Amino acid sequence: MTHSASQAPPHGALHRLLGHPTDLAGHIETHGPLQVASRGEASWRAALMTSLEASGLAGRGGGGFPSSIKLGVVGAAGAGGTIVINGMESEPASDKDKLLLLRAPHLVLDGAQYLAAVCRASRIVMCIPAGRDTVAVAVRHAITERRTARYARVAEEMVRPPDGFVSGEESALVNFIERGLSLPVFRPDKGSPLRIGRRAALVHNTETLAHIALIARHGHEPFRARGMAEEPGTCLVTIGGAVARPGVVEVDRGVPLCDIVALGTPVDSPQAYLVGGYGGTWVAPPHFATPYASMSLRTIGATAGVGVIVVLGPAACGVAESARITRYLAGQSAGQCGPCVYGLPAVADDLALLARGSADGGLMARLHRRLGEIRGRGACRHPDGAVNLVASALNVFAADVDAHLAGTPCARSHAPTSLRFPQAVAI
Ligand SMILES: Cc1cc2nc3c(=O)[nH]c(=O)nc-3n(C[C@H](O)[C@H](O)[C@H](O)COP(=O)(O)O)c2cc1C
Ligand code: SF4
Missing domain, CATH: 3.10.20.600 (Ubiquitin-like (UB roll))
Structure with a gap:
């Protein structure tokens, strides 16, 4: 089911992502041709950079980093780089990127074309996980339409990294494109761009790119007219x-x-x-x-x-649901960093004991110590997410935690989960 919080305005009059034509003909009829200046036009590139900066757009892939800053870093690294479209949507509870790619693939690809023109990239790579074939078919069809119509300025291709929670992490994507290895890479200097070969790579979430396509065509004002002054759109x-x-x-x-x-x-x-x-x-x-x-x-x-x-409905147990999620996240470690590989399963084990009402006297102290030891210690931020989830569960469900510690969890802890897990998760 999809529904929009706003009534449908004419395209371009109001910034919105849903409700755009899916096919290329409809896309061109609505938005006109791709308005990308030739590679040499520095003033056009500068104007788009300024518009992006003025928009205040922050990435929609989880980190919320300002898009104009990322673009500035990659643009300064020179021509010939790669724009990577992060269509992995590895979060099991999320459907937004799949929806966008099925409904408005040209908007997403256009966003990448605009960025490629600004930072003079020579390649656009769309990442769709292996096994997510409905989305891959839609994207392949869109890329073929664009190639046939000679619409795309920069070559567009698709790769299929393995489907896993960590596969969508940006350094894992770049690693996969370059070496076929879907593993995050430790980066001491997060301020320098990711690289494929010797050229810079700019990784953006699917939704972020759709916003960029609209800002590039219609300017930053319609985007800023939505949302908050300090966080627009x-x-x-x-x-x-x-x-x-x-x-x-x-x-x-x-x-x-x-x-x-x-x-x-x-x-x-x-x-x-x-x-x-x-x-x-x-x-x-x-x-x-x-x-x-x-x-x-x-x-x-x-x-x-x-x-x-x-x-979370009233019939569910927050402790049991958190234990299930933690077990799932522990199973998704890419297997490289000790605190993630050993720490997360140990936290999942303790939460499972707590959920069952079988905690020993040292469990809570151990749990808190481990959370502190894991935080910030992975090559990627996967373990930090798991730590945040568990810490918030201990706080928000404190009364339930006490009951579970006393060995008297209520019947809710046996309720079936209403969360989504790609694989069976037992606690
Ligand atoms: C474990 C992990 C998994 C991630 N998975 C995704 C993902 O599936 N899709 C995504 O867009 N970003 C994902 N990210 C965030 C990316 O690393 C990166 O920040 C994002 O693609 C940048 O795009 P944005 O600037 O448009 O937000 C993940 C990060 C981590 C730590
Ligand atoms: S922190 Fe975990 S998921 Fe991230 S690279 Fe290290 S082992 Fe892999």
Whole structure:
């Protein structure tokens, strides 16, 4: 199910991602041809850079980093680089990128073309996980349409990294494109660009690129007219869990969490929201009206993360659900860094004991110590997400944790999960 938080305006009059034509003919009819200047036109490139900076667009892949800064770093690294479209959507609770690629693939590919023109890249690579064939077929069809119509300025191709939670991490994608290895790479200097060979690579989330395509064509004002002054624009959010109408919505940045959840029609009074995906943060009812924006979420210890809100219904157990998610995340380690490889399964084991009401006297001290030891110690931020999730669970479900510690977990801990897991997860 897909529904939009706003009524359909004429294209271009209002910045929005959903509701664009899927085929190339419709795309061109709506937006006109790709308005990319020849590679030599420095003034055109500078104007687009300025527009992106003025838009205030931040990446929608989880990190929320300003797009104009990333573009500036890669642009300064010289011509001949690669634009990587991160279509991996490795977060199990998220559907927004799949939806965009199925409904508006040309918008996403156009975003990459505009960036390629600005930083004089010579290659665009779309990453779709192996096994996600419906999306891959749609993307391949779009790339073929563009090639046949001689629409694409820079060559577009698709690669299929393995499907896994960590495969969508940007250094893992670059590693896969260069060496066929889907493994994150330790980068001491995060300020320097990723590289494929000796050339720079710019990795962007699918949704971020669709925003860039609209900003490049229509300017930054329509984008800034949505959302908040300090965090402008719309964003896609996947609503799941205990709701009658799960799906993807497009909302202005800054809309209260509970208003977004209302679009999915909760089946009962929610017990908590999981904001930002499986590496995100549990949010308790007193904070349900928090604006969906990084600064506001930070004040309650949360981040927007990936555009996901999972609703925990009153019949579920937050401790048991957190134990399931942690077990899943522990199984997704890329197997390179000790704190992630050994630490996450140990945390998952302790949470499973807690969920079953079988905790020993030292469990909580051990759990807190391990969380502290794991945080910030991986080559990628995968373990940090898991640590955040567990820390927020211990806080938001503190009363349940006490009952579980006393060996008296309630019947809710046996309730079937309403979360999504690609593989069976036992606790
Ligand atoms: C474990 C892990 C998994 C990730 N998976 C994805 C993913 O599936 N899709 C995505 O766009 N970003 C993912 N990211 C974030 C990317 O590393 C990167 O920050 C993002 O693609 C940058 O795009 P943006 O600037 O448009 O947000 C992941 C990060 C981590 C640490
Ligand atoms: S932190 Fe974990 S997932 Fe990330 S590179 Fe190291 S072992 Fe792999």
